[in-house]
Amino acid sequence: MSELQHPTATSSLTTWLSYLESIHTSAIDLGLERVAAVADRAQLTKPAPIVITVAGTNGKGTTCALLESILQHAGYRTGVYSSPHLIHYNERVRIDGKWLDDAAHSKAFATIEKVRGETSLSFFEFGTLAALQLFKQHALDVVILEVGLGGRLDATNVVEHDVSVITSLALDHCDWLGDDINQIGYEKAGIFRADKPAVCGQPSPPASVAAHADSIGAELHQLGYQYHYTLTDDTWCWAAGAFELTALPIPAIPLQNAATALMALGVADLEIADTHISDGLASVSVPGRMQVVAKAPYTVFDVAHNPHAAAYLAEKLAECKAERGGHVHAVVAMLSDKDMAGTLACLDGIVDHWYPASLSVPRGAPADSLPVSASQQFASPSEAYQQALKYAEPARDCVVVFGSFHTVGQVMSELN
Structure with a gap:
């Protein structure tokens, strides 16, 4: 058979991507049973000591980028998985802020191919598992996962994450998630974990978000209640309870997302100084977002x-x-x-x-x-x-x- 049908660890990334597009019946196939089975066999459900998973209709990429920027300034080794890419598939996985070469992706794909056996995986599921494999190999401190679609049934939700984030909630992907905002809220809140912190950056979210948090015992931190932000001319302020950060630099991303990222870091039990936050805010940038x-x-x-x-x-x-x-x-x-x-x-x-x-x-x-x-x-x-x-x-x-x-x-x- 041809290389396209049976790529190896030394095959080109282009060959692997063509292969992944051909091995499953549909490009989108929501559900965790298949991908969770492979993740368990490959021991990928906890790719780092701290994992932050970010869902939301919009703002996921910018929130992930700011988390990454601040954590890197604080000296943590980071991994980020995001999608889709703009030009190169390599954009989807960053280790310490840098893309990996084609060969690294091909090797990770080969590892997942061997472990999956006869289990069918969609393009996104395969790519998610390969990203987790790369994170595992690099012995990182913090991994940041951007949900692909929804949350509850997204491939990223097989991971045992420590902090869950919803950036925003609006109608989108209605063919898959429905056209009811409460249902969309429930799907995205499906990433929440019992007894673990969850952050919601959507002002006045649908009731389904808090209801699901209550039903499983997640610790919900809601914008406008547990944390706030205000714009003051050329700086901004952020507060959670009695704790306040003032005179923060305005980042090149929406302040709502920046405030939500700060809340996520605040509940992640990480050592981060005010200077790391300011430096991360000042330097964050995201291709294709304003x-x-x-x-x-x-x-x-x-x-x-x-x-x-x-x-x-x-x-x-x-x-x-x-x-x-x-x-x-x-x-x-x-x-x-x-x-x-x-x-x-x-x-x-x-x-x-x-x-x-x-x-x-x-x-x-x-x-x-x-x-x-x-x-x-x-x-x-x-x-x-x-x-x-x-x-x-x-x-x-x-x-x-x-x-x-x-x-x-x-x-x-x-x-x-």
Whole structure:
């Protein structure tokens, strides 16, 4: 048989990824029985002394990045698992803030392939187990896991984690999680653990979150109750009970997520000084999340792909527009199963010129299905981006590329 059917530890990463895409009946297959069985056999359910698992509709990646940044400044060895990637699969696993080479991933895949036997695994399940294998090999202090979809039935939930985090709650992935916010809250709260701390950064979350915490005896720390934050001109303050941090640097991520990360660290029983927190806040950055890639014209890449994220993007673009006094040019491409109308409506009155593009990936939406008013449609996000740059006035205008990880990833890949 060919290498594609039977890759080995020395096979290329591309070969392995093609193989993983072909061995399971569906790309998404929620449920823990199969992945838990393999995780148990491989002894992967506790990849580090401290494990923090982060769920949420939006804000998972930025919260994980800030946790990582502060912990590294505090001298801890860290591992981060996040998804999806923008350009390279290697982005999904970071050890001490760095990607691993292709060979390391291939070896980890080979280990999981040997252990799984006849157990079928989805692409995400296989990748999650391989990430846990890599963390185990590196003898880390803290592992940070970003949930892929939901929480309760996500592959990351096979791990015995110490702190559970929900960053935000909104409607998304309705085909899998339903269109009831209480049900979504229950699914995400499914990562909570009995007698362990859980943090929720969603203001006024659905009642299902606290109800589930109460039912299993999780120690819930809720934004607005157990912890708070306030913005004060060019700094911000954070408080939990009588403990307060003042004059904190404003990070390049939403403050709601930053405050939630601080609460997670506060209940994780780790030694972290105030200076580590300030240094971590000042240095955190996340590709594709309000990422400023150019100043003339002011250009932002953001993976916002649902109304909740688009509302935050609209707020930031309005600030940019008011400050620069020019127009906003928006390059957008989306997946067809997203709430395209709701997402794009959030930017009504903010965007002056639309550049809708087709997304040539599975579930990608054609440009003519995007509900925006535009004089031209484009075959790809990269083509649309070049046109936006052509028409944007460098000194005054803003350009934004958004709508999907695929959209931002394609444009970033072209630039690289």
